[in-house]
């Protein structure tokens with residue numbers, strides 16, 4: 001497995017990530033679950049697992065899929081198992097001291113890639129924010145309603161597919177045109193914003209985070 005591009009970097013967690021991916025590609029989600037829960041028991045933090053194991057293995061699965069080395073079924077299996085294992089880490093996530101700030105976290109309409117936004121939301125939860133994670137493919141009107149109901153300070157929007165960037169811009173316009181969303185700070189992230197410099201400014205966002213760790217420091221500054 002040493003030739004895996006996302007997992008062969010000089011990272012102290014590469015071995016764990018390789019074992020995790022090997023278990024999932026072998027159809028052994030029980031082994032994959034044990035690897036993660038055992039690492040947490042040994043002191044690895046949820047943030048370390050998210051960024052060094054789950055994020056890297058998901059990106060590696062994407063590379064393998066793109067190069068015809070895994071099937072769509074294998075990708076779906078790995079993604080579903082990773083989400084199942086993330087849920088098992090929630091006792092460690094939902095027990096931090098509250099800081100009195102609220103974020104609504106969503107994917108833009110049409111967007112099905114939801115793990116990135118979920119990770120970001122979980123990082124906020126770990127930092128004591130009250131999070132309202134909506135997930136994939138949410139229409140703008142529902143997002144505006146959620147901002148009002150949750151009295152959100154920040155709205156996080158995720159887009160992975162370039163084609164969805166226009167919908168991000170429209171969503172931000174709709175949010176700022178609403179009574180509840182006029183003063184909400186908007187944080188965006190995802191593949192198009194990583195690969196195209198200053199795209200976040202063009203869609204009218206207040207900030208862009210490259211990953212979940214950067215998202216936290218930015219939101220605290222907003």
Ligand code: B12
Nearest residue numbers: 058062112113114115116156158188189190209211212215
């Ligand atoms: C799993 C997966 C899917 C699943 C998603 C299921 C789910 N429940 O999420 C399914 C099967 C649905 C899917 C579908 C498609 N996919 Co897909 N998919 C992936 C894969 C393998 C993993 C995605 C993932 O979980 N990444 C891990 C997360 C943690 O990383 P992340 O999203 O980048 O998030 C981090 C940062 O970006 C940032 N961030 C993200 N959002 C936000 C938001 C805010 C506010 C902030 C601050 C930060 C932030 O922080 C996150 C955490 O650190 C990727 C490979 C890859 N490189 O990511 C391809 C990939 C994204 N998919 C791709 C493609 C092409 C597609 C399809 C078009 C395929 C098709 N022909 O149907 C469809 C499009 C569906 C749609 N309408 O959205 C391409 C996209 C290329 C591009 N951008 O142009 C990729 C890169 C695969 C590849 N190598 O080609 N996919």
